[in-house]
Amino acid sequence: MTTNEDHPEVLRYTAFSGDPDGGNPAGVILDARALSDADMLAIAAEIGYSESAFLTAPPEGLREAAADGRAYTVRYFSPKAEVPFCGHATVATAIALAERIGPGDLVFATRAGTVPVSVTEEADGSLRATLTSVEPYVEKAADDDLTEALAALDWPAADLDPALPPRIAFAGARHLVLAAATRERLADLAYDFARLEALMHRLDLTTVQLVWRESATVFHVRDPFPVGGVVEDPATGAAAAAFGAYARELGLVDEDAVLTLHQGEDLGRPGRLTVTLHAGDPRVRVGGTGVRIG
Known part of the structure; x- marks a missing residue:
C-alpha cells in the first residue's frame, strides 16, 4: 500500500440527509491518482462505510465533452470488493466537489457507464445533488x-x-x-x-x-x-x-x-x-x- 506520505486525504460525507447522523455515510477521495486497486480496497475497508468513492481523471472523450473540465472517473469500493456503481457515494462526491468548485453540472465515468450529476444550492444554503442513471x-x-x-x-x-x-x-x-x-x-x-x-x-x-x-x-x-x-x-x-x-x-x-x-x-x-x-x-x-x- 502507499506510504503515509502518499496517503490521500479521506473526506467523509453523508448522503440523502442534511444531518451528519442521518442518511448514508461515504468516504470520498478526491485525488486517487497514486492508488492501486489494492490501495483503494484497503482504504475502503479502513473507512468501514458501505462504499467509498475514488476520483481520477476522466477518459479523454469525456474530458473534452464536459463543461469547464467538470468530469471525473469514479470508482466505488465497499470494504470487501469494488462495485460498479453507488448512488449515495455519487451524491456525497458531487456535494464534496460542489463545496470546492461550486454547484453546477458534473459528469462521472463509472464502470456502469456515464452518470451526469447536477448540484444545486437550496434556499437554506444546503446542497442537493441529483444523478441521472444509466439506462435501466x-x-x-x-x-x-x-x-x-x-x-x-x-x-x-x-x-x-x-x-x-x-x-x-x-x-x-x-x-x-x-x-x-x-x-x-x-x-x-x-x-x-x-x-x-x-x-x-x-x-x-x-x-x-x-x-x-x-x-x-x-x-x-x-x-x-x-x-x-x-x-x-x-x-x-x-x-x-x-x-x-x-x-x-x-x-x-x-x-x-x-x-x-x-x-x-x-x-x-x-x-x-x-x-x-x-x-x-x-x-x-x-x-x-x-x-x-x-
Whole structure:
C-alpha cells in the first residue's frame, strides 16, 4: 500500500440527509491518482462505510465533452470488493466537489457507464445533488431464486405484497426487489448473512431492495448488503434508481412521477431519496441533500 506520505486525504460525507447522523455515510477521495486497486480496497475497508468513492481523471472523450473540465472517473469500493456503481457515494462526491468548485453540472465515468450529476444550492444554503442513471432494465426473478431469498430472509411468502411482484431491477447495479405487505414485516429484519450473500453473488446482486408502499408515491425501503460486508445499507441511491425503473415497468406510477423513498429509519439514520421519472426518457433521476461529517 502507499506510504503515509502518499496517503490521500479521506473526506467523509453523508448522503440523502442534511444531518451528519442521518442518511448514508461515504468516504470520498478526491485525488486517487497514486492508488492501486489494492490501495483503494484497503482504504475502503479502513473507512468501514458501505462504499467509498475514488476520483481520477476522466477518459479523454469525456474530458473534452464536459463543461469547464467538470468530469471525473469514479470508482466505488465497499470494504470487501469494488462495485460498479453507488448512488449515495455519487451524491456525497458531487456535494464534496460542489463545496470546492461550486454547484453546477458534473459528469462521472463509472464502470456502469456515464452518470451526469447536477448540484444545486437550496434556499437554506444546503446542497442537493441529483444523478441521472444509466439506462435501466427489469427482469423476472426465477422461482427457485425467490424461494432461496425468502428462506435467507426468513420471510414467509404470504408476507409479500402481491401488488408489487418480485423482480430484479438494474440502473447501474442489480437489485432484487421484494415488497413487504406491512410496515411491521419490513421493520423485522434478521437474516442469514452467509446464505443471502451466496445467493447474491450467484445472481450478481448488489443489494436486496426491500420495500413497503405507504401511499401512491411514498415508499419505505431497506437494503441488506452482505456482499459488501455490511449487514444493511442506510440509504441506497443505486437501488432507488433501480426501484424507479421497477415502478415504471410495472405501471405502479405515472410515466411522469416523483417518488419519495424513506430509508434508514430502522437503523436510526433516517434519510430521504427523491426518485424522478420523465415520460420518454428511460433513465431515472435520484436526488438528495448531503453534508460533511465531522
